[in-house]
Amino acid sequence: MYQPEPHSFKFTVLLNDIEQGLIKIPQFQRDFVWSKEQSAKLMDSILKGYPIGTFILWKTKERLRSIRNIGGVNLPDTPEGDFIQYVLDGQQRMTSLYASLKGVTIKRETKDEDFSKIYVDLLASEDEDIVITDISEKEPGSYIKLTDLLNGGLSLAKKFDEKYHDKLDDYYKRIATYDFPAILIKNSSIDIATEIFTRINIGGKKLSVFEIMVAKTFDAERDFDLSEKYDELIDSLSNVDYETISDATVLQTVSVCLVKECSKKQILKLDKQQFIDIWDDVVDAIERAVDYFRGFFRIPVSNLLPYNALIVPFAYYFYHHKNKPTGKQQEYLQDYFWRAALTERFSSGLETKLAQDIKKIDMILEDKLPQYEQGIDIRPEAIIQNGWFSAGRSYVKAILCILAYQRPLSFIDNSVVNISNDWLKQANSKNYHHFFPRAYLRKKGEEEFYINHILNITIVDDFLNKNKIKAKAPAQYMKEFNKVNPMLAETMKTHLINDLEEFGVWENDYDKFFEKRAEAICEEIKKRIILQQIDRIGESASEEVASAVEMDQ
Known part of the structure; x- marks a missing residue:
C-alpha cells in the first residue's frame, strides 16, 4: 500500500533539490507550455500569499527516463x-517557478x-498585479527584476530610493518564507504512480502503455532507453518501407516472447531486466518477420499488412526459429496468415486473440496443423459480398496483398509499379485505380457498392491514374495502351485480369469482368490456405475439404 505524506518546501530547498537532480520530471509529462505572463501570475500569487496548488511527487529509488x-x-x-x-502533478508550475526564480531562457x-x-512593481498596491512582464510605461527605479530581488543581498537597497527599502525586504521575505505544499507518494510501484498521474490528468493526457514502459525500463547503467531503441528500430524498418509498425505492436511482441501473453496488465x-535482456533478440525477430512478409508474401510496404498485429505471432515464430x-x-x-486476414480476426479482442494464436504458433513450431474456431468462406460470392473497398479493412488489404504479390506492371510500358506507404493511407490513394472508372460506371447507373469494390481495383502508378485513364471506358483506354505496349496481355495478368476478352474488357461488360475477377482472386486464395472441414469453398465443400484434410493427415 502506498503512503501519501504531506510535505512542504521553501523556495531555496525546492531550487536546490532540482539543481542537485533530486526532483525530476518524468518523460511522459507533456512539454512545458506556460508563457512568461502565466508564470508572472503564479509569482504574483506567491507574493500575495495565495495558494498555488499542491505538488504531487513520487519518491522512489527507481530510475525512470526523465527530462534532464x-x-x-x-x-x-x-x-x-x-x-x-x-x-x-504540478509540472507546469514547478518548471514555471524554476524558470522565473532562476531567470532561465x-x-x-x-x-x-x-x-x-x-x-516586481514597487509602486503596485496589493489589489494590483505586483509581478509584471511589461515595464514599457514604468519609471526606472520603480521596479526590480524578480531574480535581482532574490539574489541582490545587502547591496541591493543602495540601488533604490529609501522609500522602497521596506517593500524590497518584505517581498523577499514573502517569497523566502512561502511554503510550497506537496504530497509525497512513497513505497509505491510505477504502476500505482502512473495510475495516480492518469487520474490526476483525467480529461487531459492519458498515458499510453508505451510511455509507462519507456519510464519503467529506463536504465542508465545498461544504456537502455526504450524510446530511443524503438526509434532505432523504426529507422531500420523505414529502409524497407515498414516504418508504420506501432510501439504497441513492438511491446506486444516483447511480451509474448517473454510470457506468451500481451494484455496491458x-x-x-x-x-x-528481462525486458532489457530480450530486446535485441526481439528486434532481430521483428526484422526477420518483416523480411518474410516482404519476401515470401511479397508485401512490399507495411501499410498493406492486413494488421500491424500480424507482426507479433510471426516475430514470435522467428524468435524461436531463426531460419526461414x-x-x-x-x-x-x-x-494462418490468410485466415487471420480474411476472417478479420483482430478487429476485436486483439490481446486475447494474440495469446490464443501464440499457442497455434507453438503447434506450427512442432510441425502440427492448428485447428481454427472460425472457418473461411472463399467462394466468389463471399468475395463479392465482403469486398466493399475501404483501404483500412483487413479483408480488403488481404486481397490487395494478393494483387501486390503478382508484382503488378504498368499498363503503359510494362515497368514495375512502385507501391509506397505514403500512397496507401486512404481509399483514394495514388496507387489504387478503379479499372472501370467510377465516373464511367455512375453514368451507366451502376450501384456504388459494385463500383467501389475490391474486384474493380488495380494497383497502378500515379502518372497512369491521373494522366492516361481518367473517366474513359476500359475498352477505349486499353486500346490506347495496346498500341504502345505489345506485352499488354501479359501485363494484365499481373493484375489478375487474365484474358481481356474473356473478362469482358473489350465490350465494357462490367458484369462479366466482375464475375471473372472474383473467380481469379478466389483461385489465388485457394492456393494459400489448407482446407479444413470448417471452411466453405463451394456447394460440395464438405466432401472436398474432408478429402483434403484426410490427405494432409
Whole structure:
C-alpha cells in the first residue's frame, strides 16, 4: 500500500533539490507550455500569499527516463543511491517557478522566451498585479527584476530610493518564507504512480502503455532507453518501407516472447531486466518477420499488412526459429496468415486473440496443423459480398496483398509499379485505380457498392491514374495502351485480369469482368490456405475439404 505524506518546501530547498537532480520530471509529462505572463501570475500569487496548488511527487529509488533539461537548463543525474522525487502533478508550475526564480531562457519552437524579464512593481498596491512582464510605461527605479530581488543581498537597497527599502525586504521575505505544499507518494510501484498521474490528468493526457514502459525500463547503467531503441528500430524498418509498425505492436511482441501473453496488465508487469535482456533478440525477430512478409508474401510496404498485429505471432515464430520456415511449417504459417486476414480476426479482442494464436504458433513450431474456431468462406460470392473497398479493412488489404504479390506492371510500358506507404493511407490513394472508372460506371447507373469494390481495383502508378485513364471506358483506354505496349496481355495478368476478352474488357461488360475477377482472386486464395472441414469453398465443400484434410493427415 502506498503512503501519501504531506510535505512542504521553501523556495531555496525546492531550487536546490532540482539543481542537485533530486526532483525530476518524468518523460511522459507533456512539454512545458506556460508563457512568461502565466508564470508572472503564479509569482504574483506567491507574493500575495495565495495558494498555488499542491505538488504531487513520487519518491522512489527507481530510475525512470526523465527530462534532464528542466527549463532548458542541463541538470545533473540523481546521485547514486539517493531517492528521486518525480513530479506527477504540478509540472507546469514547478518548471514555471524554476524558470522565473532562476531567470532561465526557455527555447520554444517559434521563439525563445526570456524568463529573467519578470519584474516586481514597487509602486503596485496589493489589489494590483505586483509581478509584471511589461515595464514599457514604468519609471526606472520603480521596479526590480524578480531574480535581482532574490539574489541582490545587502547591496541591493543602495540601488533604490529609501522609500522602497521596506517593500524590497518584505517581498523577499514573502517569497523566502512561502511554503510550497506537496504530497509525497512513497513505497509505491510505477504502476500505482502512473495510475495516480492518469487520474490526476483525467480529461487531459492519458498515458499510453508505451510511455509507462519507456519510464519503467529506463536504465542508465545498461544504456537502455526504450524510446530511443524503438526509434532505432523504426529507422531500420523505414529502409524497407515498414516504418508504420506501432510501439504497441513492438511491446506486444516483447511480451509474448517473454510470457506468451500481451494484455496491458501483463506488459506493465514485465520484469525490467528481462525486458532489457530480450530486446535485441526481439528486434532481430521483428526484422526477420518483416523480411518474410516482404519476401515470401511479397508485401512490399507495411501499410498493406492486413494488421500491424500480424507482426507479433510471426516475430514470435522467428524468435524461436531463426531460419526461414520450410515444408509443413511454411504451409501452416501461410494458412494462418490468410485466415487471420480474411476472417478479420483482430478487429476485436486483439490481446486475447494474440495469446490464443501464440499457442497455434507453438503447434506450427512442432510441425502440427492448428485447428481454427472460425472457418473461411472463399467462394466468389463471399468475395463479392465482403469486398466493399475501404483501404483500412483487413479483408480488403488481404486481397490487395494478393494483387501486390503478382508484382503488378504498368499498363503503359510494362515497368514495375512502385507501391509506397505514403500512397496507401486512404481509399483514394495514388496507387489504387478503379479499372472501370467510377465516373464511367455512375453514368451507366451502376450501384456504388459494385463500383467501389475490391474486384474493380488495380494497383497502378500515379502518372497512369491521373494522366492516361481518367473517366474513359476500359475498352477505349486499353486500346490506347495496346498500341504502345505489345506485352499488354501479359501485363494484365499481373493484375489478375487474365484474358481481356474473356473478362469482358473489350465490350465494357462490367458484369462479366466482375464475375471473372472474383473467380481469379478466389483461385489465388485457394492456393494459400489448407482446407479444413470448417471452411466453405463451394456447394460440395464438405466432401472436398474432408478429402483434403484426410490427405494432409
